[in-house]
Amino acid sequence: MCEAVGHDNPDAGLEPIGPRDQVIDMTGFTRQIPDGDNRERDVCAACGHIDYQNPKVVVGAVVVSGTAVLLCRRAIEPRKGYWTLPAGYMEHGETLEEGAAREAMEEAEAAIAIDGILGVFNVARIGQVQVIFRARFAEPDRPFHAAGPESLETGLFEWDDIPWDEIAFPTVRWALNAWRDRGEGALGHPAGNPAADPRGVHRITPVGPAA
């Protein structure tokens, strides 16, 4: 019997994970190179299921209202109680932009308008690519937000009021820094990983807004 229920990385650590991340029992899986492939994969000896460990796409947005940014306090592990951007796994069949808008609605009940790509980040340790947009509220004069099921609360924060000691994930800090660097100006080339962590493998980053 194939036990690959939720075949995501169980070592997801400090990065955003959701219900689909479950520790999987790899008993019965062996390392094999499938026909036509060129590298070893985990293959279930019982049923032949190939557990391709595809990187996953996380989409999110720095949603700006005036000079403030929308953050959500996480209601779920990991990093429950810490602040994050509205972001989550992209779903099959949607575009990146649609995914970012969906996440803002799900996590912060916020209707947003996408501006453009603010950052593209690698988190190689857990096989993630994060595409973070700059966005505004769809109705700028009515920047409604409220906690969705995965959030304890939501808030609009001025830069100096961002709870830097309580930020959930390094990539949140990277995206906020990219927003600060660009302000209201042209987005230009997307921000990438900071020089100190070019592959996104560090679990612990210094507290504070510096990358």
Place this chain on the structure above:
Amino acid sequence: MCEAVGHDNPDAGLEPIGPRDQVIDMTGFTRQIPDGDNRERDVCAACGHIDYQNPKVVVGAVVVSGTAVLLCRRAIEPRKGYWTLPAGYMEHGETLEEGAAREAMEEAEAAIAIDGILGVFNVARIGQVQVIFRARFAEPDRPFHAAGPESLETGLFEWDDIPWDEIAFPTVRWALNAWRDRGEGALGHPAGNPAADPRGVHRITPVGPAA
């Protein structure tokens, strides 16, 4: 028994697919909302395997030598015999840049140096995100390239010599157009889908360099 051997989209059509794309037998799968999830997934009634249809990341590069671009003629279906950029599925544990460099080596035996992100394309119909870089040969004075196992041949093409009638996928055309628009200049914001196909759902595109 779980038949989800290769749980990718069998309807991959004109987009790059590799050995991991196999038609899967969904007999025995039912649509269920797993615990803690908020949408229906295909769940194997026999073993509980959840067939998450995560979007996949394709990484590739427009590899430039002087005013010419590196193309590969595909040795595998789909679109065998048609020309494409060196590109393929990102692997778990690598960065986007590492993936693009790996694909250039695998498909064109080319050692490349990444410049930056040229385009980020949605192909929602088949659940793909494509991140295409602009790159150069690692040794610009020695732009070595040769057909890898998945290529029939490789070539450096001046713009006017690009075999537009024999381009494998719409995204190849989009990326080449983005390269033309930027030339050797600053990359700026990544190119996205053309206005005529904002979600990447069209199978057939007009022949020719126009988006």
